[in-house]
Amino acid sequence: VVAVPGDEEGLDPAAVEAAVVRERPKLLYTVPTFQNPTGRTLSAVRRRAVAExxxxxxxxxxxDDPYGELRFEGEPVPWIAAFAQDAGAADRTALISSYSKIMAPGLRLGLLRAPAPLLRACNVAKQAADLHTPTVNQLAAARYLADNDLDAHLARVRGAYRERRDALIAGLPDALPAGSRWNRPQGGMFVWAALPAGWNATEALREVV
Ligand SMILES: Cc1ncc(COP(=O)(O)O)c(C=O)c1O
Structure with missing residues (x-):
């Protein structure tokens, strides 16, 4: 695994390209929206550049986009896969997401959107790993989706997580040493805080757990 540097706007497309030339990786794995753990979202300009x-x-x-639906404010940014269509890379992008963050983590259900040949290969790989996702779980999810309004549920979920983000950010000034900095993601489950010079997060962790 080769890490790619980034900043507040997410990963740096020029660094992606340099790493691809240097390392010849099999793929880029990225969480472009409300990333775990930084809460960062890759800008539209950079998404296009990554697709290019x-x-x-x-x-x-x-x-990997399990958090995109958890947007509390601001405008949604199209998937990298959407820019890939224009850039001529639609045949080499896969989009994965999960019902874990919006419905129920215990169901172990997600989704994959990918070119047909890759879908076939993934099917075979999944069969080799676990035969298939339990039928009862799939039927329960299908029933839930048929009988319920997922958008209405999402509105409730977004409200709950927005409240938690606001409470967390409101508490940080008292909880962290003076000079700490943090972001304010427009959605998702993560806020990234940086301690001031002289503090070591790994050492501080021992005291707070
Ligand atoms: C980026 C990302 N992808 C996937 C997952 C897990 O998804 P699932 O519960 O569908 O395995 C998580 C967190 O649990 C995550 O942060």
Whole structure:
């Protein structure tokens, strides 16, 4: 695994390209929206640039988006997969998401959108790993989706997580040493805080747990 540097706007497409040239990786795995653990969201400009790197360099992109639906404010940013369509990389992007964050984690259900040949390969790989996701879980989820309004549920979920983000951010000034900095993500489950110079987060962890 080769890490790619980034900043508040997410990963740096030029660094992605440099890493692809240097390392010849099989794929780029990225969480572009409300990333775990930084809460960062990759800007539209950078998403397009990543899609263009994919097209130019023959790079596969696996875009993991379990948090995108948990947006409390601001405008949604299109998936990298959407930019890949224009960039000519649609045949090498896969989008994965999960019902864990919006419905129920215990069901172990998610979704994959990918080019047909990859879907076939994934099917075989999943069968080799666990035969298949339990039928009862799949039927329960299908029933839930048929009988309930997922959008209405999402509105409730967003409200709950927005409250938690606001409470967390309101508490940080008292909880962290002076000079700490943190972001204010427009959704998701994560806020990233940085301690001031002289503090070591790993050492501080021992005292707070
Ligand atoms: C980026 C990301 N992908 C996937 C998962 C897990 O999803 P699932 O419960 O569907 O395995 C998590 C967190 O649990 C996550 O942060």
């Amino acid at each position: 790197v994919a097209a130019r360099r023959g790079l596969w992109v696996v875009e």
